[in-house]
Amino acid sequence: MGSTRTYGDACAAAHALDLVGERWALLVVRELLLGPKRFTDLRAGLPNAGPNRLSQRLRELEESGIVRRRKLGPPARTWVYELTDWGRQLRPVLAALGGWGRLSPFRDLNADISVDALMMALQGDFAPEAGDGPSTTYLLAFGDDRVTVRTSGGDIDITRDEAPTPDATVATDARTFAAVLTRRRHLDEAVRAGDVSVSGDLDAVRRLLDSFPRPETAETPRA
Numbered sequence: 001m002g003s004t005r006t007y008g009d010a011c012a013a014a015h016a017l018d019l020v021g022e023r024w025a026l027l028v029v030r031e032l033l034l035g036p037k038r039f040t041d042l043r044a045g046l047p048n049a050g051p052n053r054l055s056q057r058l059r060e061l062e063e064s065g066i067v068r069r070r071k072l073g074p075p076a077r078t079w080v081y082e083l084t085d086w087g088r089q090l091r092p093v094l095a096a097l098g099g100w101g102r103l104s105p106f107r108d109l110n111a112d113i114s115v116d117a118l119m120m121a122l123q124g125d126f127a128p129e130a131g132d133g134p135s136t137t138y139l140l141a142f143g144d145d146r147v148t149v150r151t152s153g154g155d156i157d158i159t160r161d162e163a164p165t166p167d168a169t170v171a172t173d174a175r176t177f178a179a180v181l182t183r184r185r186h187l188d189e190a191v192r193a194g195d196v197s198v199s200g201d202l203d204a205v206r207r208l209l210d211s212f213p214r215p216e217t218a219e220t221p222r223a
Contacts, residue, residue, distance in 0.1 A: 005018070005022075007108055019066065020061075020090070022057065024046065024049045024053060024057045025057050025061060026090070026097075027049075027059060028054070028057050028058065028067070028085060029066065029090050029094065030094055030116055031114065031116045032081060033088075033091055033094070033120065035082070035160050036070075036080035036081060036082035037081055038078055038079065038081075042054060042081065045114040045116055045117075048055055050187060052093060056187055058081060061087070062125040065087075066083065066090070067081055067082070067084065068081070069081050069082075070082065073129055084112050089205035094120060095123065095168070098100045098120060099124055099125075102125070103216075103217055104218060104223065105217045105219070106128045109178070109179075109184065112174075112175065113174050113175060114174060115145050118174055118181070121181070122149065122158060122212070124217075125212045125213075126151075126211055127211055127213050128154035128155070133207050135150070135151070135152035135220060136151050136152075136168070136183070136204050136207070137149070137150050137163050137167050138151075138166055138204070138205070138208060139163050139166035140177070141172075142172065142177070143173070146160070146162040147159070147160055148160075148161050148162065148163040148166070149208070150163075151208065166200060167201045167204050168201045168204045168205050168208075169197060169199045170196065170198055171196070171197040173195075176190060180196065181209065181212060182214060183214060187206065187209060189203065
């Protein structure tokens, strides 16, 4: 086991926190849910972690069998980190934690957010009844990062690749997309301002955004 600190408790939840409860550990897992990443890509998704802290967490997660490191074949020939089968089983844990966190009245919606965090929110917040429209493929372009979102019959599928013939392509940055998704900015206003570019079926993009109703936040504690 990677971490030298332990709760010393036989509870399975306590043991799970021994494995992934250290700062940044679960966010490393989040950044790998859509597939392998190089260390530099992980640094880009977790800019506040610091290279030494990130290296330490990766080492601990490797020792615990949650993450593994492997070398890609040609032409890339580079080392990447990826989740093991056991590590991927943390997906519903992160989804449930995110769903609970979205109810918090204290969350800073203006803080930075990674593309992978956004995609986890899309997966977790998608409302099947709202998204039960025609099968649609979207290409989301965040700089050099390309993500394909497919909706069909109330289901959503998200992959890190570039769909060859999407119904709609949305080009923007993660923070702007998050603002539009959380209704802090309107899509049409963001398009007019040049912060979002949409090609293809604009109505399909509106349908996608409407498939994510915002939950009511928990009541703020009174002093």
